[in-house]
Amino acid sequence: MASPSSQHSRKTTASELEALSEQTLSDLCSTWFERYHPWFPILHKLSLLQETHNHATPLVDSPQSIVFKAIVAVTLPHWCLSNPLTGKQRSQYSAQYRNEVIMQAIGNLSLQSLQAILIITTIDYGAGKLSEFWNLVALCKRMATQLGLRELVISDCNDLNQLSTVSHRMLSPPTTLIEQEERIRAYWMTEVLDSMSSLGAGWNLGLSRPMEEAWFPCNETIWSFPEKAKAFSSFGDSEVSSAFSSFDTASANDRMRWQTQCISVDESLLKWRNSDDTTQTLSKTNVASDSTLVMISVTFDTAIISLYQRLALPPAGLGEVHGPWYFAIQRCLSACDDMSTIVRATSDANLENISPYMIFCIFVPRNLDLLVYGLKTCGQRWLFARRLEKVLAVAMAEKKMAIAQSSLPHQFYNLQYSSLDIDEALRVWSERPEIAIEE
Structure with a gap:
């Protein structure tokens, strides 16, 4: 970062913070891989660390620069062996870097932008800012869709040179195994964060009863009937409604149906765990x-x-x-x-x-x-x-x-x-x- 003497005599701006010293950046990257990577393994360690020592290309011009910013934003408040910043300064700079990463990623669709946003989500969740966290995860899901990562995972890279029928593909096929693996990990980390962070949430369930006049899709068996046959069934009946319909917790039949489904899911989970x-x-x-x-x-x-x-x-x-x-x-x-x-x-x-x-x-x-x-x-x-x-x-x-x-x-x-x-x-x-x- 800027020289220690200048840090104490005047306010350091966010733009000056981009000029990280090689030692400081190396310390923070090492911290990421030691303390965060074990439970957030989306980056390739050797490739990223090699980039910090690449003097041929200025760091600010590197495609990985946004990833480095995200790593600094996450690690700086807690670890920095080669810099004398106070705790308050670290928090301020971390917030500045976080905001820079988000704005830069929104305007530049790339795998590195997605990786950086995924890393940044750790800051918001760790601070208990769950609304902000879910907004970022929603952004990650949209970016992953635009980049065609789900298609890559589903196709197993076998038809990436064919016309896309699933989603717009903004990335060319991966040229290395590392690049391919990072894309796969970015996709699955997005899915994991989305599902795991909302597991068990029942927003508004039980707080108000479902609208009595609401219509839900019928199940596929009823939907496959011809028009005349459909006239004999009411799509609103719980017996023929699809998985989109909700349970009435006051109804004995609905509770019994809910209990049966819970036991079925429980047995599937146990079967997986005991495999x-x-x-x-x-x-x-x-x-x-x-x-x-x-x-x-x-x-x-x-x-x-x-x-x-x-x-x-x-x-x-x-x-x-x-x-x-x-x-x-x-x-x-x-x-x-x-x-x-x-x-x-x-x-x-x-x-x-x-x-x-x-x-x-x-x-x-x-x-x-x-x-x-x-x-x-x-x-x-x-x-x-x-x-x-x-x-x-x-x-x-x-x-x-x-x-x-x-x-x-x-x-x-x-x-x-x-x-x-x-x-x-x-x-x-x-x-x-x-x-x-x-x-």
């Missing part, structure tokens, strides 16, 4: 010491909880009609205990360096002391974890207080909400002056 390939993978490596396997395991458990949590307890006011579903309760508790085992076996160093997408999973286990400790350790890096740790600290302090008198949002105590459902309410609560969560 020979998965079992061998999990047995070859200590799960708690491998970032990817930790994510696989806790995501599996989160999926189980997401399946059952809204059916475990009856809807408000309908307890006498339906009663609790004890099978669902037991499956949720079993998944919580499994995650607790994984968190307990994970070292402090790994917890501190773990992906921010683990934070919601740590927020789930029923062992409260373990949960608080895990969040406190993750909070060494992620503000999001510190926020949820504060939530639990207040909940523990108010445990003998009536829910109506609690300072926490009332949604926190409603077990039919997922963590994602109540996140916005908790974020607003955490921004109150008396809470004062230090960044």
Whole structure:
């Protein structure tokens, strides 16, 4: 970066920050591959590090420059061995780089732009800015579509020289295996972030009843009938509606149908987890010491909880009609205990360096002391974890207080909400002056 003497005498501008010293950039890139790459493996290490030592092409003119900016934005607030910036300055420069990356990527469609935005999403999720995070993921999905990455993955590169029938292809076929692999990883990381970060979310489900006059597509069997046959069926009947239709939680038939589907999905997940390939993978490596396997395991458990949590307890006011579903309760508790085992076996160093997408999973286990400790350790890096740790600290302090008198949002105590459902309410609560969560 700019010389240390000038940094303290005047304000350094964002444009001057582009002139990173080779040592500083090397430090931050090494930090990325050491502490972030294990759970976010979208870049090829040797190729990127080689670019930092390529004196033939100025770094600002390199196609990888936007990727370097994203790496600096993510790593600078926490690690920089060769630069004396204060913590506040690092945060400011990180925010500047983040904004530069987004604006540059929007105006320049390329694989490197997509990679840079994917990297930047880590900042927003780790800070608990989930709305901003989802906006960036939506941008990533659109960029991946425009670049034709899904087509590449589906076609296995066999027909990339033929006319595209799936989507516009803005990239020429990959010329190297590394380039091909980076495209594949960019596509799947986008899909993983989109699905994993919203797993279990039931936005507005249970908050208001479905519109009575709403129409949903019918299922394919009914749709295949001739016109005269269709007249005998009502497309609005739940028996013939498609997967687009919703469940009425107050209806005994709908709840039974929902329970049946949950059990079917649960059995499919268990079959996958118990398959020979998965079992061998999990047995070859200590799960708690491998970032990817930790994510696989806790995501599996989160999926189980997401399946059952809204059916475990009856809807408000309908307890006498339906009663609790004890099978669902037991499956949720079993998944919580499994995650607790994984968190307990994970070292402090790994917890501190773990992906921010683990934070919601740590927020789930029923062992409260373990949960608080895990969040406190993750909070060494992620503000999001510190926020949820504060939530639990207040909940523990108010445990003998009536829910109506609690300072926490009332949604926190409603077990039919997922963590994602109540996140916005908790974020607003955490921004109150008396809470004062230090960044």
